[in-house]
Amino acid sequence: MGAINKAFEILDLFLNKLEPMGVSEVAELTHLNPTTAYRIITALVRSNYLEQIKKRGKYAINTKKLMAFSSVITPSLKIRNIALPFLHELSTMIQETTQIAIPLGNVAFKDDFLYSANILNVRPSRERIIDLYSTGTGKIFLAEMSDSEFAEYCRNIIIRPLTPNTITDLTKLKKHLGRIKKEAISYDLEEHELGIISVAAPIKDAAGNVVAAVSIIAPSIRLANIKKADTTITLKEFAGKISKSIK
Numbered sequence: 001m002g003a004i005n006k007a008f009e010i011l012d013l014f015l016n017k018l019e020p021m022g023v024s025e026v027a028e029l030t031h032l033n034p035t036t037a038y039r040i041i042t043a044l045v046r047s048n049y050l051e052q053i054k055k056r057g058k059y060a061i062n063t064k065k066l067m068a069f070s071s072v073i074t075p076s077l078k079i080r081n082i083a084l085p086f087l088h089e090l091s092t093m094i095q096e097t098t099q100i101a102i103p104l105g106n107v108a109f110k111d112d113f114l115y116s117a118n119i120l121n122v123r124p125s126r127e128r129i130i131d132l133y134s135t136g137t138g139k140i141f142l143a144e145m146s147d148s149e150f151a152e153y154c155r156n157i158i159i160r161p162l163t164p165n166t167i168t169d170l171t172k173l174k175k176h177l178g179r180i181k182k183e184a185i186s187y188d189l190e191e192h193e194l195g196i197i198s199v200a201a202p203i204k205d206a207a208g209n210v211v212a213a214v215s216i217i218a219p220s221i222r223l224a225n226i227k228k229a230d231t232t233i234t235l236k237e238f239a240g241k242i243s244k245s246i247k
Helices: 002-017 023-030 034-046 063-094 136-143 147-156 170-183 220-226 229-246
Strands: 050-052 059-061 097-104 107-114 186-189 196-204 210-219
Touching (some): 002 034, 063 097, 063 210, 063 229, 107 136, 147 170, 186 220, 196 229
Antiparallel strands (some): 050 059, 196 210
16 A cells, blocks of 8 residues: 555645656655656656656646546545544444545545544554455455455455455355345454454445445454444444435
């Protein structure tokens, strides 16, 4: 995920400056070596997020791609604003950290989270981009993919073990996702990071499409509490409330 986060850091830089920049300037401002900066910029150009002004010239944001990207982000801001009061209420009720995430292609975007007042709580990493196959919210989105979409995802992503609990066998993962779709609940049992567990539920729009996911995150020592029926019922209720509010 390091390369992805560096790519987003470079995109943030271009969005904040809103003027063309060369590789050396990007490298200096992001504290990357020029070779790494050039490699990431080249990848962003291939993906049409950046464009080169002239041959061997400076680079700038591709405005067409930016407009397309904003069409995804703008609705997510609406969901975030609606969900925040519910996240706060849920966190207060269960005394655990809560989070909302949205699907973003082959990854998920952590839109916001609220920390628990519990003395021993989980502080999610500052990384906004998370894997789908190893996280509770991510697996909610994976479970919604068609067979062809899942196959395409597997071709584009290297599914590697992040912990001993990460599900990397595609047959097992597909079966696991089937259960998630059926039960509308997803667990991350130290699959993404040792010591951290989570449970997630889908948020749906008026058409029944999964547009986000809400999750409860806790230290692994409180696994029994996270897997309690009362916890999953409460989480589903809050996911339902958010879903109704965005319709």
